[in-house]
Amino acid sequence: MSHDVFVVDDQHPEDLAMLQALYSRSPASVVTHLEKLKQTGSGKFMENYYVGYGHSSIGDCGATTCFIEQVSMLVAKAVQDTPLYNGQEASTRYLDFSQQTMIDPYAHPASTAIQNRWMEIYNATLPKLIAGLEAKNPYDPAIYRNMKVWENTLKARAFDIARSLLPIGTTTLLSWTTSLRAARDHLRRLKHHPLPEVRGVAQSVFAKLLERYSNSFKSEDLQVDPAVARDAFAAKHAVRNHFLAAEDAQKRFALTAAEMEQLKAGGLVTRRDAVDLDGLKAFEGELLAERPVHVALPWRLESYGRYNFLFMLDFGSFRDIQRHRNGVCQSPLIDGRFGMHPWYMAQFAELLPAAEAATLQSDIASQFQSIAGLGDKGIAVATTLSQYLYPMGTMGLVQASYSVPETVYVGELRSGKTVHPSLRPVAQKMLRVLGQDIPGMALYGDMDEDSWTAKRGEQTITGKAKPNAA
16 A cells, blocks of 8 residues: 655644644645645634644644843753753853853842952963863874864863853853744743743743744733732742752752762762662563663653652753753752862862962852852842852752663763763763662663763864865
């Protein structure tokens, strides 16, 4: 029996949604539906069936891409905090952020001075790190394909280290490719976000989408009315729904004093009560042992539950692990209590002259003290807002809830040498947990402690050279 395949990608997103929805009401070919679309248009269809009658799956069938620029990294994390997020963000590991503007949540001279000082420290430290890396890792043609790759490798590692000094309020750019339904749902969540900047960006994105897709959004979608039960409920739990405070993690997982010390020392605390390890070993042992390298585990293994991993991680590397959507990895509330990630401090001590490293350490401590003292200057301080002032190297207590397939994926991918050195050990520890819990399981992570690799100098997007004219 013959079959037909049609690729339609030249229609308006709302039109594509209508074309797909018509399959549920008519066995006619999409060719026939295209003709109907030309005659009637999709506007009323989307207004009546998607928005009016609540046939939400229709909104999944139309997609669009938003480009959001000059927002803080906290906004980027909020937009990306959904399992349906697809998109990209400017990388602090490859780009010089020295000229980026910053979002000051308090708009006060004291808070502005803190952010400006971080940027001064960043700009002063970056070239010194490159010089230190050049001395430690001289050019070797046996390792680097050419001088350019060597130079890029040094710069990439320098950015890896120096990004720890950038304030979290530094602006970034991101894209968001989303279905119309996912956009509507997520923006309705973000309208209750505890950060005013996030709420404002959500309103701006919604306004653009409403203008572009007037039949797929309601003008009242982002209105907030405390008298409405939905809005009152979301507002009440807004902080906990968007940020994980260390106290909440301690209470939920009954972390002992010994476990807290283990976390502060760089350890991984694991809770296994939500994953069926006995079932995995009894029914999936052969499959887990035979999995070839680079092969994803079957989706059905998600039904065996999830691990809960707890660990300390700097905000910069949290941005990397949060990208894995098939799990729960909530934004940690950065309040400065855990200080800077020790990897950055060790790099400063190793690559800078002793006196300059000591001065930098003193400058960092002074900056943390300035943030803690903002309340003495008449500022109405809020923990959520002060996050903008801390540097990206500041640690938070992170919880990641992953199934076994997702733990394998994250562990193997993020243990690679091109991954940031403060994140690699976390991924390696996750793989060790799997190896201990399920003996014989095939795992293919990079467990080498050394993270230096020339590949960092080759990870770039460049245009092909134009051929010489004949």
